[in-house]
Every structure is written in C-alpha cells, then in structure tokens.
Amino acid sequence: xxxxxxxxxxxAQRRRGFWLRTLHQWHWISSAVCLVGMLLFxxxxxxxxxxxxxxxxxxVDNRTVELPAPLLAQLADAPAEGNAxxxxxxxxxxxxxxxxxxxxxxxxxxxxxxxxxMPSPGADAWLSIDRETGAVEFERxxxxxxxxxxxxxxxxxxxxxxGWFIDVFAIATLVFCITGLFLLHxxxxxxxxxxxxxxxxxxxPLLLILxxxx
Numbered sequence: 001x002x003x004x005x006x007x008x009x010x011x012a013q014r015r016r017g018f019w020l021r022t023l024h025q026w027h028w029i030s031s032a033v034c035l036v037g038m039l040l041f042x043x044x045x046x047x048x049x050x051x052x053x054x055x056x057x058x059x060v061d062n063r064t065v066e067l068p069a070p071l072l073a074q075l076a077d078a079p080a081e082g083n084a085x086x087x088x089x090x091x092x093x094x095x096x097x098x099x100x101x102x103x104x105x106x107x108x109x110x111x112x113x114x115x116x117x118m119p120s121p122g123a124d125a126w127l128s129i130d131r132e133t134g135a136v137e138f139e140r141x142x143x144x145x146x147x148x149x150x151x152x153x154x155x156x157x158x159x160x161x162x163g164w165f166i167d168v169f170a171i172a173t174l175v176f177c178i179t180g181l182f183l184l185h186x187x188x189x190x191x192x193x194x195x196x197x198x199x200x201x202x203x204x205p206l207l208l209i210l211x212x213x214x
Contacts, residue, residue: 020186023179030175037169044153047146059142065097067134075131079109086114086129094127098138102127119157122148 047054067075067090074087083106085091091102100118107114112132118125118140125140152158155166181198188194 016186019182023183023186026175027179027183030172030179034169034172034176037165038173040149041153041169044149048150048153051150054146056143056147059144061138061140061142063098063138065094065136065138067093067129067136069134072131072134075114075129075134078114078131080111081109083108086116090129094136098127098136100125100127100138100140121151121156121158 071087071090071093074090078084078087085104086094086102086107091104094100095102102116102118105116105118107116112130114129114131116127118127122144123140123142125138127136127138129136152162155163184191184194184198
C-alpha cells in the first residue's frame with residue numbers, strides 16, 4: 001500500500017501556524033516601515049490629482065551682491081565654457097552672503113557669466129555671476145508647502161538620498177502587499193468576501209482604463 005497523499009492533520013496545522021506567524025511578522029514589520037511614507041504618498045496623491053484646483057501663491061526672493069575683487073580674480077582661472085563647480089572660496093562666500101547652500105553644484109560657464117541652477121522641491125532658484133564686473137544676481141521662487149510635498153511625491157529635485165528612500169519605501173510596500181495577499185489566502189475560507197473584494201479591486205481600475213481612458 002502506498003502512503004496516503006493527504007498530510008497528517010497535526011503536521012498541516014503546524015505548517016499553517018508557521019506560515020501565519022511568519023507572514024504576520026513580515027506584514028507588521030513592513031507596515032511599520034512604510035506607514036509614514038504611505039500616508040505621505042496617499043495624501044500627496046490627492047493633492048496631485050487636484051493640483052489645478054489648489055491655488056498656489058508663488059513667493060519670489062530676488063537679491064543682488066557683488067563679489068570682492070580677490071574672489072572675482074579667481075573666476076579668471078575657471079573654464080571659459082562648459083560645466084564645472086564654482087571655486088570653493090567663491091561658493092563659500094556666496095553661501096554666506098545669500099544664505100544659500102551651493103555645495104558642488106555645477107555651474108554653466110560662458111565668456112560673460114557663470115550660471116548656477118538650484119532647483120529644489122517646491123521651488124526653483126538660480127544664480128548668475130557677471131565674470132567681468134562680479135555682479136551677482138540670485139532669484140528663488142517658492143510655490144508653498146503643497147508644491148513641496150507634491151515634488152517629494154514625484155522625487156523631483158529631491159536629491160539621491162530621497163531617491164534611495166523612495167526605493168526602500170517601495171520595497172517595504174511590496175512586502176506589505178504580498179504578505180497581505182498570502183494572509184488573505186490563508187484566511188479566505190473563513191471570510192467568503194475575500195476574493196470577490198480582491199477581484200473588485202482589480203476590475204474597477206481595469207474597467208476605468210478600458211472605458212474612460214483613451
């Protein structure tokens with residue numbers, strides 16, 4: 001006689017208990033990791049969807065300064081054309097004078113000027129240096145907190161560290177969703193609406209795409 005294909009009930013129960021504990025552990029850990037990020041991205045999903053209805057009052061800050069002669073002389077050694085950071089002393093002086101962080105941002109060099117673009121979430125900024133006179137013009141346009149959070153949602157001008165955060169958040173959200181799907185499978189026998197609701201979650205966006213998006 002061959003062995004019964006059906007597993008021993010006790011073994012099956014232990015196996016089910018193991019997977020329930022494991023999935024619950026991964027589910028709550030991933031939910032804790034992505035909780036704040038998920039609140040941010042869902043809230044900004046609403047503001048992005050209604051961006052045209054949310055009025056923003058841009059605030060423009062325009063300032064001018066003049067480079068001291070010793071710093072202006074350093075620009076003579078800079079490239080005549082192309083992209084390269086400002087000399088460190090020039091960048092440090094401008095950072096103090098204009099209360100901005102230039103770091104090692106690349107400048108666009110030409111025979112007449114050095115131009116630095118400084119976009120950030122919710123704002124655009126630029127700085128121009130006249131290479132002959134040392135006249136510096138700085139302008140920053142801020143579009144408010146809603147625009148700031150919307151740009152974080154899109155990863156726009158937020159830098160590599162925020163990009164890494166988005167990747168980690170996305171992986172945590174995938175773990176959260178996949179473990180949730182397996183938990184639904186394990187509990188589906190006791191919850192008859194499980195798969196109809198999952199199917200509804202698939203059918204509604206699919207129907208909207210096929211019928212209303214052209």
